[in-house]
Amino acid sequence: xxxxxxxxxxxxxxxxxxxxxxxxxxxxxxxxxxxxxxxxxxxxxxxxxxxxxxxxxxxxxxxxxxxxxxxxxxxxxxxxxxxxxxxxxxxxxxxxxxxxxxxxxxxxxxxxxx
Amino acid sequence: xxxxxxxxxxxxxxxxxxxxxxxxxxxxxxxxxxxxxxxxxxxxxxxxxxxxxxxxxxxxxxxxxxxxxxxxxxxxxxxxxxxxxxxxxxxxxxxxxxxxxxxxxxxxxxxxxxxx
Numbered sequence: 001x002x003x004x005x006x007x008x009x010x011x012x013x014x015x016x017x018x019x020x021x022x023x024x025x026x027x028x029x030x031x032x033x034x035x036x037x038x039x040x041x042x043x044x045x046x047x048x049x050x051x052x053x054x055x056x057x058x059x060x061x062x063x064x065x066x067x068x069x070x071x072x073x074x075x076x077x078x079x080x081x082x083x084x085x086x087x088x089x090x091x092x093x094x095x096x097x098x099x100x101x102x103x104x105x106x107x108x109x110x111x112x113x114x
Numbered sequence: 115x116x117x118x119x120x121x122x123x124x125x126x127x128x129x130x131x132x133x134x135x136x137x138x139x140x141x142x143x144x145x146x147x148x149x150x151x152x153x154x155x156x157x158x159x160x161x162x163x164x165x166x167x168x169x170x171x172x173x174x175x176x177x178x179x180x181x182x183x184x185x186x187x188x189x190x191x192x193x194x195x196x197x198x199x200x201x202x203x204x205x206x207x208x209x210x211x212x213x214x215x216x217x218x219x220x221x222x223x224x225x226x227x228x229x230x
Contacts, residue, residue: 036219041224043118049218089156101173
């Protein structure tokens with residue numbers, strides 16, 4: 001069974017700091033990995049999608065990396081802003097046994113302070 | 115662009131009542147999903163539909179039924195609501211090839227259900 005872990009559960013940083021969020025998964029036979037952002041009381045918004053053949057994806061100040069062999073992904077946020085405050089979740093799609101079933105981590109709650 | 119639209123946004127039910135959550139997407143996606151989100155439990159898949167006319171159980175299907183009415187619409191029904199079904203429900207959609215999700219997952223805004 002695929003398990004996805006995100007540590008830390010909560011993180012508070014001053015504005016302007018570069019930061020890294022971590023995502024670990026137990027089964028490396030994945031099809032892709034996605035990072036999402038969730039604001040309070042809202043749905044999830046997809047930030048980056050990394051296919052299993054890729055090592056990283058970039059969008060603006062966000063960069064996500066994928067290391068399947070070690071079962072890890074990181075989301076790098078450059079020059080953090082108060083508007084980045086949200087919960088960040090990662091999810092993996094397993095390659096076998098039902099590719100439609102994503103497994104989500106429980107998220108890292110980020111607060112960027114002025 | 116509407117994306118994924120869910121209704122209702124809020125609902126309060128009494129134990130034993132029934133209701134249907136509606137979901138529609140306008141992105142021509144093959145696959146649609148229903149998740150529930152509970153504190154400390156993360157997102158859990160209830161049911162999914164890989165294509166029009168097909169539905170499959172997810173991780174927590176008990177107490178729920180679904181209908182893939184057409185390519186756009188995927189509804190979730192609670193036949194006899196229980197307090198354990200108090201949760202936030204999210205509908206999502208994505209591109210897929212057969213059983214494999216190949217694109218980003220797009221979510222609705224959520225439906226907050228309380229069962230008394």
